[in-house]
């Protein structure tokens with residue numbers, strides 16, 4: 001039996017929701033208050049251990065800010081095994097946009113892709129605009145994994161990636 005798996009994971013979501021920040025937190029344990037939108041590298045890698053003893057290494061693809069122009073080429077998610085669609089819990093318009101990314105993935109991405117919905121900026125819950133109930137109901141209806149997290153405080157960041165790793169069938 002194999003014990004090591006490598007998967008392509010793409011980050012999607014509106015500009016400024018914290019995609020690069022989640023990746024930077026997960027991969028390097030860092031957070032920057034003023035993250036540059038162009039920082040998105042081709043990809044970063046990080047591994048997680050699954051409960052069945054396997055190791056999953058993610059090849060994380062971040063954007064270099066192209067999402068601002070709604071022009072992410074399908075090339076970006078071609079061959080992706082998993083996608084994390086991010087919104088900002090303090091900005092309802094980013095949740096609307098996240099739903100449209102989910103629809104696009106459902107139409108265009110590989111059929112067995114694992115999709116996680118991540119509500120970021122949980123530290124801003126005092127100015128929350130998207131309730132956890134609404135987002136988790138939407139996720140359940142669409143068979144998405146769902147986690148609320150904060151790249152700033154590191155709350156649940158690793159959990160997003162661990163849930164994805166656990167959800168991928170290993171055969």
Ligand code: GDP
Nearest residue numbers: 015016017018019020021033035121150151152
């Ligand atoms: P991207 O455009 O989706 O890649 O978003 P960035 O990672 O560049 O983040 C946009 C802005 O939101 C930056 O100023 C980040 O410091 C900030 N940010 C990212 N994650 C969080 C978070 O969890 N909480 C708070 N309060 N700010 C965050």
Ligand code: MG
Nearest residue numbers: 019020037040
């Ligand atoms: Mg970015």
